[in-house]
Amino acid sequence: DVKVTQSSRYLVKRTGEKVFLECVQDMDHENMFWYRQDPGLGLRLIYFSYDVKMKEKGDIPEGYSVSREKKERFSLILESASTNQTSMYLCASSFWGRGGRTDTQYFGPGTRLTVL
Amino acid sequence: KQEVTQIPAALSVPEGENLVLNCSFTDSAIYNLQWFRQDPGKGLTSLLLIQSSQREQTSGRLNASLDKSSGRSTLYIAASQPGDSATYLCAVPGGAQKLVFGQGTRLTINP
Numbered sequence: 001d002v003k004v005t006q007s008s009r010y011l012v013k014r015t016g017e018k019v020f021l022e023c024v025q026d027m028d029h030e031n032m033f034w035y036r037q038d039p040g041l042g043l044r045l046i047y048f049s050y051d052v053k054m055k056e057k058g059d060i061p062e063g064y065s066v067s068r069e070k071k072e073r074f075s076l077i078l079e080s081a082s083t084n085q086t087s088m089y090l091c092a093s094s095f096w097g098r099g100g101r102t103d104t105q106y107f108g109p110g111t112r113l114t115v116l
Numbered sequence: 117k118q119e120v121t122q123i124p125a126a127l128s129v130p131e132g133e134n135l136v137l138n139c140s141f142t143d144s145a146i147y148n149l150q151w152f153r154q155d156p157g158k159g160l161t162s163l164l165l166i167q168s169s170q171r172e173q174t175s176g177r178l179n180a181s182l183d184k185s186s187g188r189s190t191l192y193i194a195a196s197q198p199g200d201s202a203t204y205l206c207a208v209p210g211g212a213q214k215l216v217f218g219q220g221t222r223l224t225i226n227p
Contacts, residue, residue, distance in 0.1 A: 004159075031213050033214075040219075042217055042218070042219040042220070043205075043217045045214060048213070048214065050213065056212070058214075088157075090159055090160070092160075094213065096213065097213065100213075101147055101148070101209065102148070102209035102210070102213050102214065102215060103213075104150060104162050104165055105150075105160075105162070105207075105215060106162065107152075107159035107160040107161070108159050109158055109159045110157070110158060110159045112157065
């Protein structure tokens with residue numbers, strides 16, 4: 001079974017703190033993704049990565065950065081947390097689809113982040 | 117730009133009923149469509165992936181159909197059970213290995 005794990009299920013931080021969210025997958029997937037999910041707004045893509053040290057901006061990258069130093073690990077960084085970054089954060093991974101096609105994404109359990 | 121819509125946003129039915137969840141997409145040039153399930157406070161679990169060359173895909177009590185020409189997919193759940201209560205999301209390829217998700221239908225099965 002594919003396993004995607006996230007470092008914390010729940011996290012409470014103060015405004016201005018630097019926050020690290022970690023995601024690890026064990027299926028040798030090339031692609032990894034970070035989403036945030038908010039009521040009424042659905043899932044929104046923050047950043048994604050096709051390979052080690054590669055990253056691409058998603059739909060809402062402002063206020064976030066990412067790091068992928070190893071294939072199995074993808075980190076989301078909030079440089080200076082703000083209250084509007086309170087959300088559920090979901091990590092996902094997938095193989096590079098044949099012919100460049102999008103393959104099934106496998107999700108972690110999520111991290112509920114509260115910024116006070 | 118691809119947009120995915122799921123209506124209704126919420127659905128409540130008695131246990132044992134058969135039901136259909138709907139998904140529509142604006143750009144019919146897709147090669148697959150996926151259905152996911154999300155339990156409250158949890159991540160998404162892939163249920164079915166249906167290729168554009170298929171019209172249907174089945175897994176247990178679940179059956180997904182895809183009609184590219186009309187920009188629609190349905191997820192049929194037979195003999196619903198309280199354990200089926202969850203949010204169901206559909207997603208289509210959004211270019212460059214990405215997915216575009218609908219906002220989901222929150223399903224409640226009442227015992």
